[in-house]
Amino acid sequence: MKDNVISETDVMSNKIKIAARNVQVYYGDNHAIKDVSVDILDKTVTAFIGPSGCGKSTFLRCINRMNDTIAISSVQGDILIDGEDIYDSKVDPVQLRAKVGMVFQKPNPFPKSIYDNVAYGPRIHGLARNKTDLDEIVERALKRAAIWNEVKDRLLAPGTGLSGGQQQRLCIARAIATEPEVLLMDEPCSALDPIATAQVEELIDELRQDYSVVIVTHSMQQAARVSQKTAFFHLGHLVEYGETDKIFTSPEDPRTESYITGRIG
C-alpha cells in the first residue's frame, strides 16, 4: 500500500485547526453521531473512512453547519475552529461557510459561465474591489485547482459543459476562491473516473500547503494515498483516529482492522 502513496506522510503541522468535543448529532430520533471528539490539524489532509451510513458525511457537514439546512437535525457538543465555538449563537453560519469551504460528492457547478462560477463567492463576500481584482482571484483559484490551462480560453463557456473531472476541479476552484481556511470534501471523487480521480487527488495534496483539508472517502486506497491522518467511523462512533500509516498498517481496534481488510463494511 505504501507504493501508492503520493504524498509525504509526515504531518507538517501540529497546530489544531478544528477541535470537536463530545459531538452528538440527531436526525429526529436517529442518533447519527455518538460522542465524537477529534482534533483536526492545520495544513494536513485528514481522511474520514468507514462503511456507508457510519456518520462520516454527517460529521463533515457539522463542521460548516450545512446540517442547519436539514430541519430535523440537531447538534450537541462543541466544535471549535481556531478555538471559537462555531455553534455559538453569535456565529452566523454564512460567515462560517466563507471560512470553511466545501466540495460536494457530485460536481455541482452553477449553470453559469466558468468565470461566474468561480467569481460568485468573491462577489458576494466583497473580496474584489474591481474587475481586475476579480479577474486575478478567478485566475489564481483556477490555477490552484489545476484547471486553468484547460479552461483559460473559454472562461465564458458554461461550467456545466465541462467533463465530470473538470467540473469537480471547477467546484474546488470555486470553493478556494473565497480564501477559506478549511476545505471539506465529501467523497469528491466518487463520481469521477480513475484519471480524473488521480488529478483531483494530486490537487488535494497541493492544497495541503495552505489549508486544512478534510476528506470523506469510501476508497481506502484513496485515504491511504492522500491523507496524513485518518479517522475511522463505525455506526456513529469514532472508532480510531491517528496517523494514516498506522491506521492502515497496525490498527489498534479490531473493528478498524476488519474494515480495512474488507471483512466489514
Place this chain on the structure above:
Amino acid sequence: MTDVPDHTKPQRSLLQQDAHTTKRNRAEKRFKTYGIIAIAIGLLMLAILLVTIIGRGSGAFQQTFLTLDVQLLEAKLDKKGDRNIEDIKKVSTFGYAPLMSAALETKVAALGIQTELKPKAMADILSKDAAAQLRDFVLANPDLIGTSVEFKFLTNSRVDGYMKERVTRESIANDKNINAAQLDLVDALHAAGALNKQFNLSFITGADASDARPEAAGMGVAMIGSLFMMLVVLILALPIGVAASIYLEEFAPKNLLTDIIEVNISNLAAVPSIVFGILGLAVFINYMHLPNSAPLVGGLVLTLMTLPTIIISTRASLKSVPPSIRDAALGVGASKMQSVFHHVLPLAAPGILTGTIIGLAQALGETAPLLLIGMVGFIASNPPDSIASGLLAPNSAMPAQIYEWAKRADPAFYERAWGGIIILLVFLVTMNAIAVLLRRRFERRW
C-alpha cells in the same frame, strides 16, 4: 480446436415462441391499440370542435355592406354653414336618415332596378346603426359636408342572414323585419355589385350593440375589459404567488401549520370559480363598495382564482431545481436569500412564467365569477379613454360577452357568439404557445 465448432443442442429453441411469450406479446399489442384508439378519439373530438367553431363562427367576421354615394347636404347637416362642430353635433341620427334613403333611391334608379317599395321601406334594408355610422363619419370629417362621398353601410341583420343563407324566403313568412320585395331589391343590388359581403373589422374592434342591431355588435370593448382584468391579475397574482411560494418552499419551517397551509392551497385550486365570484360580490362590492361590473373587481376575483395555480406551479418549479445547486451556493457562503435569488429563482423562472401564463389563460376564459359581480350585461360603451376608467368603468369580458350574445334571441347574435369564441380561442392558443416557447427557450438541463 476444430474449425467447425460443435454446437450443443438447445433445450428450448429461441426460434420458436413459447405460449407464454406469445400471450405477453399479444397483450402488449392490444394495449398499444387501445392507446392509439384513445388518442384517435381525442383527436377526432378536437377536429369536430374546431370544425364546428370555425364553421359557425367564421361568418361573424364577414358582414354585408351596401355601398352608396351619399350627398352630405349642407342644408341638412350644417345650416349655419360655418362648420362649427357643436352645431353639427346637434343634428341627430334622424337628420341623417333622409340622406341615406335619398342616396339609396338614387342608386336604385341609377342601376335601373324596378321595385314597388317606397323609399322608407327600401332604406329598411340598411342597419339601424347605419345612420349613426354616417354621423360619426361626418363628425370626424366635417370638411366633407356639402360633397358627395362613397360610404359603405352595414345592412340589416336579416339581409346579412339572407346573404349568408341563414335567412330564406320561406323563413321570412312571419318576419315583420323584412319582406319578399325587400329581398328582391337585395338580390338586384347584389347582382349589380353594390351589395357585398366583406371582412368586418368592427366585429373585432367595436362595442356590443343592442338587440335590434346585431350586425353592429363587436368584441373590442369586451376585449379591453379582459385586458384590464388580466393586467390586474398579472400585477397582483404574480408577485404575491411567487413570494408566497418562495417563502413556503425555501424558508418556512416544515410543521403542522405549513402543512395545513399547503393542503389548503391545493384545495383552493379545486374550489369552483363561482365561489370566488360570490366571495368577490360579498367582499369587494358589498363590503368594500368597489364599483359594480368593473374590470378592477373582475381582476381581483380572478386573482384569487389564479393564485393557487401560480403558487402550485411555482412551488413545483422551485422543487425541480436540484438541491445540489442550493448546497453549492450555501457552501461558498451565500446566505439563504442569496442562494434563492441568485441561483434557484433564475433556474425556476421558465417554469414560473409558464405557470403564470397558463393561469392567466385560465382566468381569461373564466365566466362564472363574472356573472356574480355583474360583468355580464349589455354594455355598449365606447372603449375607455383612460386607465382609471378602464379599471373602474363598467365593462364586460370576452367570455361574458360570448355568453351574453348566446342568450339573445336573434340568430344573428348566435353567429357572433361563435365568432367571439374564435377570438377567445386565438388568444388562449397564443398564450399557451408563448408558454411552450418560453419553456423550450429557457429550459435548462443538467
